[in-house]
Amino acid sequence: MHFAFSDDQLALRDAVRDLLTKECPPSEVRAAWTNDSGRCPSAWTALTEMGVLGVLAPERVGGLGLSEIDLVLVLEETGRCALAEPIVETAAVAVPLLARRGDALAADLVSGSSAAAVHALAPYAVWADTAATVVVLGAAQCGVVAPVAIGLSAVESVDGARRLFGLDLSASLPWATVESGNDAEVDLAFDRAALGTAAQLLGLADRMIEMTVTYATERRQFGVPIGSFQAVKHHLADARLALEFARPLVYRAAWTIAVDDPERAVAVSMAKAAASDAALLAARVALQCHGAIGYTTEYDLHLFMKRAWALAATWGDAGWHRARVGRAIL
Amino acid sequence: MHFAFSDDQLALRDAVRDLLTKECPPSEVRAAWTNDSGRCPSAWTALTEMGVLGVLAPERVGGLGLSEIDLVLVLEETGRCALAEPIVETAAVAVPLLARRGDALAADLVSGSSAAAVHALAPYAVWADTAATVVVLGAAQCGVVAPVAIGLSAVESVDGARRLFGLDLSASLPWATVESGNDAEVDLAFDRAALGTAAQLLGLADRMIEMTVTYATERRQFGVPIGSFQAVKHHLADARLALEFARPLVYRAAWTIAVDDPERAVAVSMAKAAASDAALLAARVALQCHGAIGYTTEYDLHLFMKRAWALAATWGDAGWHRARVGRAIL
């Protein structure tokens, strides 16, 4: 039993964090709300150059040949900065799926193209208009389609950086490749998406707690920092508590995928449920402790909070995932 | 619209409160834990003399000919002092049921005999060994049996003053009187029991909050009263909040029974759910704010806390009653 990351894994995490601190400050996320693509192109380029998109791809397609254990820390960092890029859909879902199939698209994705993904529990394809491919995880039907070949209808998210597109899954799709009747492949891809989303939620929760601690230490009312009031302390302690006990579940879920552990589905669902709850609580506490300033879009908190709302509800919300655990254990 | 009690109703409430302050202090409840009957005989006698058992009985059987609106305040007081007597079963369930049937037992009960009552959601007959009659509220079968005529098997409650007896409801019972197929009568008796229990839970919650405020004001740690800490304040404010919004639901439920309002079932269920939750929260907060002293049986808190646990779970717990509301509205 050794429940820790290797030095290499931590070094990759640190490198990604440094990169994103530079390339994806809040101003970049804010820019994604108003630019054409809703994305953070310079961060995406830098991540591509670092090889991050190919963490789960074998070396023959230009990947790093690493595992979900390496990827989970990277994705946590992309959550921490609210990176507006389809990195979960690309690096966690599309790349390993296509690489296993020997699809040439895998190499394109590793070198910087992006993917979107849809599923009954993630019905909108995020950033699909600028994606090279859309992975469709239908019930027992798993394939990819070219965005240009299908009608994308833009819909608007509360998170202005998430560019959502609806597509009609019931219609006959112009599949680029398709594999039918493969529940296992759909389930695995879904679990990778849920894991990746859970990791981003951890990062978001951590960031919101950190911002709030800073604010509560600086902001003074009644002659003292508001962070010295026991009510504020206990709100933040509760948020930290939820995060503390969500994080190991997410890391362990990454391990179960990496080693194809039989407890994978339950582990992933525990992770997504706990991370969703932790992020929603952190958002709630952060806003309440900030007060009115946190309620304005001029302040950065909303960038993280709205991302947390969206991600907590997608790829299965906490209720859905707990029900999946319940079916397995009861 | 006039949502208040009359002066007469408040005067009756005050008289009962005064009586119980004198006849049912914690030492009397404590005595009921160890005496033979588990009851508070002098309080019962005094309440009988005041006519309280006959609030819902017509004058021809010695009753006061009043309504559930009068009774609800009386029952709240019996909760406040954790009276160890079957007053809900007698005054709220058996008396109106038997009086309507013209059963001679009604007059006995009004003049001081006691009743027990059982139902699928209140499966143990409390204080049945000293009862004159047991009201059995079976599915579509409603009757009374003499305790001596059935085998009572004593079981022990966490609340040492609640003397519980199991009886086999599936067996053929030696009915004294029985009425079959009368769902409405069973439902009405059940709602009266749930209302009465809800009223007692209000009184218990109020008492536990009051005890805790007193303790937190007197008890000092770190050089200040513990009640000056914001965490203690907020715990108690939460308990008070739940009580504040449970109470009108209980009073309104009493009115719906008194006037045979079509919303009776939903109103009673809202009342029992809210009162159960409020009492359980008050118990939780009271113990936590007391700390270790509240965890001993030498201190009085446990007398009220254990009664709250038992009553919250009987005649339908909050979950059961919310489900009943859900069926009506969804």
Added chain:
Amino acid sequence: MDLTFSDTEAAFRAECREWLEANVPHPALPSGDTAEGFARHREWERRLFDARWAVVSWPREYGGRDASLWEWLIFEEEYARAGAPQRVTQNGIFLLAPTIFEFGTAEQRDRILSKMASGEEAWCQGWSEPNAGSDLAGIQARAVRDDRAGGWRLQGQKTWTTRGAYCDRLFGLFRTDPEAPRHDGLTYLLVDLHAEGVVVRPVERLDGDEGFAEVFFDDAFVADADVLGNVGRGWNVAMATTGSERGLTLRAPGRFMAAADRLIDLARGVAADADADPLLRDRVTRAWIDAQAYRWQTFWTVTRLTAGERPGAESSLVKLFWSELDVRLHETALALLGPHAELVDAEFAAWMKGYEFSLSGPIYAGTNEIQRNVVAERVLGLPRK
């Protein structure tokens, strides 16, 4: 105890319902917290006023109907049930007007109230400042005496003024005696936002509407006629107003009952996942029960107010309950919508906007942390220190 409405009250309800059914705009107006929407809402307020529905509980001379508290509650129930527009006049009507009725001069009442009720003059509140939020007594915006002009000159800043960018006038506290202790030396002033020396900067809220504003004062003039109550007594004058803000007036139960009913419609309409369904049903039921609890607690309180009692610190309990109910109710709606909840251009998007709005409830008008202190100290009697 009689929990039925009288025939008169039933007739009032019927009249109200009939008028609303004939007049409530469909489709719904755009958000009143935008420039375009505010203008449309002002027109709506005018229609309400002309039909004497704008301020039913006010005296007839100011456009009201001398309605009882019960009739006012009935109006609010019907108004919410009809899905009628938000009230952009509400801060004036519910926060300022009670203060004017209590502290204003006859001249002020005549000059201000009708125009406020008709929407001709829109009012915003000016309490908070960058350094005076929860700690309202920390107000720094100054009013300096100008004897020659017969009034006061304002310097400083107010913030979080709701719809400040679209309003005409602002009511708030200003420090007229900088030497006095924190709660003293404040004066309640009525300020023309179009006056020279006033700059209003809109601030965007969570939902993207510019529903807040910062207001900057640089030598703006306020005449003596626009001092409400006595100079230096502003704190006491204002407390009457925040009392109403925290208490009954701003949050009649009708709104939450209507929202709970809409939540039930949503739950019936959503073909939720079979496993999650009973849990969501339970959350819907809880929200509906809480709305009922709020209604009956209000009726309980109103009966006492009708008998002449004054609202006390219990109003903090009321604020805690409705604000937290409102958040839970909207959280439940979003949970029902699942991955669709994030859409802000769908037919059901009012739930997300409503959720964002609900999150302000536990913050404004005294944070819920402050309210819990008030409950503990003033309702329960726990020691302050």
Added chain:
Amino acid sequence: MDLTFSDTEAAFRAECREWLEANVPHPALPSGDTAEGFARHREWERRLFDARWAVVSWPREYGGRDASLWEWLIFEEEYARAGAPQRVTQNGIFLLAPTIFEFGTAEQRDRILSKMASGEEAWCQGWSEPNAGSDLAGIQARAVRDDRAGGWRLQGQKTWTTRGAYCDRLFGLFRTDPEAPRHDGLTYLLVDLHAEGVVVRPVERLDGDEGFAEVFFDDAFVADADVLGNVGRGWNVAMATTGSERGLTLRAPGRFMAAADRLIDLARGVAADADADPLLRDRVTRAWIDAQAYRWQTFWTVTRLTAGERPGAESSLVKLFWSELDVRLHETALALLGPHAELVDAEFAAWMKGYEFSLSGPIYAGTNEIQRNVVAERVLGLPRK
């Protein structure tokens, strides 16, 4: 990262499971918090000790197996899974022993540890006093120097000493320098409860067991050999112990995993009302997930401890989590039992007793309010004042 146990660890688990299956008493022993039950538990402790299962992580010379932290966790999982008896020696083993290993003399280790582990000498803790609960530094029980006798004379009172009525010795803090500031002038003493001048009064807990005691000292003697660490440094010595009490050692995940599994059995066995069932299923699932979360957070922490890190203020998070999980878990069981839950003489009555016990979790070893302060101040870095 490798989340599997090694072959050695698996073999350890198998040996442990086999022994427990053969030796765990059936039916269960009476409560160890009663006089009769305590005696029976002492016998059980002796059997554990003789088979070297009492203190697996201790050095072999004191009866242990030099087991690793992982093996200790495996032991605890198996112990809980087997439904083996409560550990009446736990306060000595988990609170005092780590302190003796760190601060004790060789003579103290040799004299005390083996007898503690075998149950021959049962230890209780003596921290709290009537006026020193959460505020532990408010200790008033005095130890006055007796140079002639070579030791200290105790005066005062300790309270809430768990199983104090049945134990032989007490460890705790006493004020040796009444002039020193609150945290100074305290000394960690080991006291013979059978000595002259000691009176122990049992106190009944919620569940009716006399699981607490008050201990009164009137000139009771403690020899210099029974001073642990330096005179006047008791606070620092004790903090090492409360660190373990709040942290890992007292609450290995095995207990909660076993309880969650029993909860699942209960849920499967109870033919719950059809409507309530999905809600209760959800609560059961939450409890099971929380137990898993606790397990993996422990493994995460233990990996770092194994690498040489010292536990820090994060142990307050651990205490918050297990104590509140334990309450929720038992509340769920009681909800499953519905109106039967109140029975204390039924086969399922362990749930009510367990609930009562769980309620002490958020109180003892530093209330959860204090723990949240610690998390806020020492983990998050929020300002103290």
